[in-house]
Amino acid sequence: MKHTPEPDLTPLDRIARVDAPPFLLTRIRQKIDESSRTRISPTFQWVVGIAAVLFLALNTFAILKVTQKTKSTPVLAQGMNVVPTSFYNE
Numbered sequence: 001m002k003h004t005p006e007p008d009l010t011p012l013d014r015i016a017r018v019d020a021p022p023f024l025l026t027r028i029r030q031k032i033d034e035s036s037r038t039r040i041s042p043t044f045q046w047v048v049g050i051a052a053v054l055f056l057a058l059n060t061f062a063i064l065k066v067t068q069k070t071k072s073t074p075v076l077a078q079g080m081n082v083v084p085t086s087f088y089n090e
Helices: 010-014 023-036 044-069 073-079
Strands: none
Touching: none
């Protein structure tokens, strides 16, 4: 069994208690209260709302466009004479 030496802990004896600056807790609470009071401007709210609606509308349009293309795929396949035969559907 290997013996590991214990670390020298004498420097820890010089550690002294430190007092907090006066009104530290009051200043911290004031910063928290100030940060919770910040409001988003109504203009920014409208811009974000319009952008979200526009984003959803464009995505819906793109999804509908893709589903329309997939419905026309059999017609395109027939036109190109590449329609699968019943051989594969047995």
